[in-house]
Amino acid sequence: MDVLYQILVTIVPAALIAAAPLMLTAMGGLFSERSGVVNIGLEGLMVMGAFGGIVGTLMFESFGFGAASPWFGILFAVVIGAIFSLIHAVVSISFRGDQIVSGVALNFLALGLTVFLTREIFDRGQTDTISERLFRTPIPILSDIPIIGPMLFDRVYATTYVAILIVVIVWFVVFKTPFGLRLRSVGEHPMAADTMGIKVLRTRYIGVMMSGALGGAGGAVYAITIAGNFAGGTIVGQGFMALAALIFGKWTPFGAMGAAIFFGLAMALSTSAQQLPGLSAIPQIWFLILPYVLTIFALAGFVGKAEPPKALNQPYTKGSR
Amino acid sequence: MKKSKMVLLSSVLASGMLLAACGDGNNEGNTTEVNNNGGGENNAAGNEEEPAENNAGGNEEEPAEDNEGGENEAGNEGNNGGGEASGDGEGFSSKMVTDVGGVDDRSFNESAWAGLTQFGEDYPAADVDYIQSGSAADYLPNLQQLAREGVDITFAIGFLMADDIREVAQQNPDQSFAIVDEVVTDDDGNPIDNLASLTFAEHEGSFLVGAIAAMHTETNEVGFIGGVESELIKKFESGFKAGVEFVDPEIEIATQYAQDFNDAATGQNIADTMYSNGADIIYHAAGGTGNGLFTEAIDRNESGETVWAIGVDQDQALTEGDWSDGNVILTSMVKRVDQAVYTVSEETMNGNFPGGENLVFSLEDDGVGIAETQDNVSQEALDAVAEYEQMIIDGEIEVPQTDEEYESFDATAE
Numbered sequence: 001m002d003v004l005y006q007i008l009v010t011i012v013p014a015a016l017i018a019a020a021p022l023m024l025t026a027m028g029g030l031f032s033e034r035s036g037v038v039n040i041g042l043e044g045l046m047v048m049g050a051f052g053g054i055v056g057t058l059m060f061e062s063f064g065f066g067a068a069s070p071w072f073g074i075l076f077a078v079v080i081g082a083i084f085s086l087i088h089a090v091v092s093i094s095f096r097g098d099q100i101v102s103g104v105a106l107n108f109l110a111l112g113l114t115v116f117l118t119r120e121i122f123d124r125g126q127t128d129t130i131s132e133r134l135f136r137t138p139i140p141i142l143s144d145i146p147i148i149g150p151m152l153f154d155r156v157y158a159t160t161y162v163a164i165l166i167v168v169i170v171w172f173v174v175f176k177t178p179f180g181l182r183l184r185s186v187g188e189h190p191m192a193a194d195t196m197g198i199k200v201l202r203t204r205y206i207g208v209m210m211s212g213a214l215g216g217a218g219g220a221v222y223a224i225t226i227a228g229n230f231a232g233g234t235i236v237g238q239g240f241m242a243l244a245a246l247i248f249g250k251w252t253p254f255g256a257m258g259a260a261i262f263f264g265l266a267m268a269l270s271t272s273a274q275q276l277p278g279l280s281a282i283p284q285i286w287f288l289i290l291p292y293v294l295t296i297f298a299l300a301g302f303v304g305k306a307e308p309p310k311a312l313n314q315p316y317t318k319g320s321r
Numbered sequence: 322m323k324k325s326k327m328v329l330l331s332s333v334l335a336s337g338m339l340l341a342a343c344g345d346g347n348n349e350g351n352t353t354e355v356n357n358n359g360g361g362e363n364n365a366a367g368n369e370e371e372p373a374e375n376n377a378g379g380n381e382e383e384p385a386e387d388n389e390g391g392e393n394e395a396g397n398e399g400n401n402g403g404g405e406a407s408g409d410g411e412g413f414s415s416k417m418v419t420d421v422g423g424v425d426d427r428s429f430n431e432s433a434w435a436g437l438t439q440f441g442e443d444y445p446a447a448d449v450d451y452i453q454s455g456s457a458a459d460y461l462p463n464l465q466q467l468a469r470e471g472v473d474i475t476f477a478i479g480f481l482m483a484d485d486i487r488e489v490a491q492q493n494p495d496q497s498f499a500i501v502d503e504v505v506t507d508d509d510g511n512p513i514d515n516l517a518s519l520t521f522a523e524h525e526g527s528f529l530v531g532a533i534a535a536m537h538t539e540t541n542e543v544g545f546i547g548g549v550e551s552e553l554i555k556k557f558e559s560g561f562k563a564g565v566e567f568v569d570p571e572i573e574i575a576t577q578y579a580q581d582f583n584d585a586a587t588g589q590n591i592a593d594t595m596y597s598n599g600a601d602i603i604y605h606a607a608g609g610t611g612n613g614l615f616t617e618a619i620d621r622n623e624s625g626e627t628v629w630a631i632g633v634d635q636d637q638a639l640t641e642g643d644w645s646d647g648n649v650i651l652t653s654m655v656k657r658v659d660q661a662v663y664t665v666s667e668e669t670m671n672g673n674f675p676g677g678e679n680l681v682f683s684l685e686d687d688g689v690g691i692a693e694t695q696d697n698v699s700q701e702a703l704d705a706v707a708e709y710e711q712m713i714i715d716g717e718i719e720v721p722q723t724d725e726e727y728e729s730f731d732a733t734a735e
Contacts, residue, residue, distance in 0.1 A: 018590070123425070126426075136620055226586050229612065267586075272591070274577055
């Protein structure tokens with residue numbers, strides 16, 4: 001029992017930390033895809049966000065914002081991400097280009113652009129390391145709860161709680177407000193939505209820009225809490241994992257959150273397990289493949305059929321049928 | 322309709338990829354060829370007219386296109402001779418191909434370029450330059466480009482280029498090549514006459530930081546995080562463990578490999594687990610993955626614990642590890658790639674190219690050692706390090722490089 005508890009105390013906080021960027025980015029993907037625009041470009045948006053987050057934090061540090069700099073850095077990344085996603089919006093909504101191609105272009109462009117800008121600004125392959133960071137802070141009272149206190153409230157970044165809060169907000173917005181209903185109707189049947197007087201293109205623009213904003217936030221959270229600086233290799237594949245979490249979660253906020261935490265748990269288990277008592281005798285290779293094996297089992301066994309929004313990947317032309 | 326759309330789509334995708342790849346290649350050429358305008362002209366114009374700046378050493382025949390002809394050899398010898406006579410590097414060229422990190426990676430590429438830059442300053446007439454590789458696919462063309470230009474000595478930075486440099490060296494037997502961090506031989510295991518291998522005694526430097534860690538740990542437990550498990554990184558691990566054990570065999574050592582050089586999240590995770598389990602000093606040889614270690618160490622220091630990290634390759638305390646009340650980096654194991662590149666360039670210029678040899682830069686030649694930033698290290702530890710350093714140089718301590726050697730080191734220590 002003690003051993004199990006010690007394992008959980010190590011792994012659960014690590015999983016929550018790793019899950020936060022995925023959750024945020026998956027929420028971004030949810031907005032975009034629910035409005036009928038595929039967003040393969042989440043990876044690129046995260047790259048922009050990571051870059052914006054670090055540059056923003058460095059910038060606000062130099063303005064004398066002190067410990068608040070990382071938060072402003074994240075906000076800066078949100079703005080950068082939203083602006084950058086406009087490229088995807090214009091190409092795939094206004095010009096009715098292929099959404100996959102445009103998203104892939106976003107990924108390439110983000111990496112090239114950020115590395116180029118990093119070289120221009122910092123004259124080297126990576127940015128300076130931020131000096132104001134976010135730290136793990138125990139939450140008063142809650143962290144004193146026996147058993148789950150140390151697990152959930154003691155050694156986690158504030159960004160994780162913010163991410164969970166945002167998931168709740170996203171769920172409320174998408175499923176409980178008129179705007180959410182319009183967003184979903186545009187993603188399911190844009191022509192019907194149009195005849196009801198919903199502005200399809202504008203709604204989709206909002207969806208894509210929300211994905212840019214939240215994807216940017218996801219990238220910034222990763223860069224600020226974990227990496228500490230930005231280089232070409234800071235974001236490698238997390239955007240695709242977020243997309244996978246979204247699909248795994250069947251395009252629902254809580255489903256995606258669960259999937260993100262599940263991925264985080266699998267990764268944390270695979271890295272921490274070797275150091276843990278009772279598990280150290282198992283060869284490392286088993287732990288390395290663990291996240292992938294778990295994902296395959298989860299996808300094949302427990303999820304069932306995932307139904308994407310009906311109008312996904314279909315540009316909308318007014319008046320067409 | 323749908324099908325034709327799909328075809329269109331896939332062809333757009335494919336051509337996009339192709340164009341992107343081409344664009345990359347062009348960029349590479351344009352941005353890096355600053356000093357080599359002559360080279361391009363050369364290839365186009367043939368062998369008769371040689372721009373003065375590139376090879377002033379009096380060789381009429383420029384080995385631009387045909388690298389296998391006998392005239393080539395004459396050209397090269399002319400080059401070397403020219404360097405020797407003038408003493409300021411006139412007509413000598415020394416260039417390098419970087420790994421994907423580029424010359425500002427705060428690691429071995431940057432260090433190698435620093436060595437070449439220094440060489441260029443000391444011998445102002447010598448031609449130094451680099452080509453950056455955008456991906457592993459660029460290694461071969463980049464090396465071939467330098468070979469075509471008739472560069473006197475070409476450095477390949479990083480063990481990932483082993484196969485490519487072998488191929489290029491064998492195709493251009495009359496030019497000199499060198500590779501950093503790996504011993505390269507031909508397919509039968511024989512040395513290649515025109516290829517020098519520059520390696521470092523990382524285990525010796527790691528031994529010293531291991532000793533420092535052992536003298537500073539308060540919990541009697543230290544950790545090691547490796548990048549990808551390989552012969553090279555094993556040298557770091559074995560040396561570190563031996564250093565710890567040499568000081569105090571009672572100290573526990575946790576080791577783990579992230580199996581990735583660029584995964585800060587995993588690095589942080591491993592460090593988190595190690596620190597949680599009681600280690601208070603962790604040494605990393607894991608490139609970008611090590612950033613996660615620093616993040617975790619800073620975090621823990623900010624929340625009132627006292628833990629340390631040990632950096633690698635360069636004096637990492639200069640760029641990483643600051644927290645509100647100091648720096649979490651205890652010390653770093655530095656590897657003087659600059660020194661190695663400089664030395665070999667100089668020797669080659671003087672006609673003493675160490676072809677076919679494996680040069681090991683060890684403690685004795687200052688090829689490895691502890692970082693200059695020593696604010697966090699106690700005087701006692703520094704004194705001990707000086708003593709151990711001498712013992713290693715004198716051969717009294719045989720630092721293990723592999724798991725097997727570490728096992729037997731284990732036995733002798735007890």
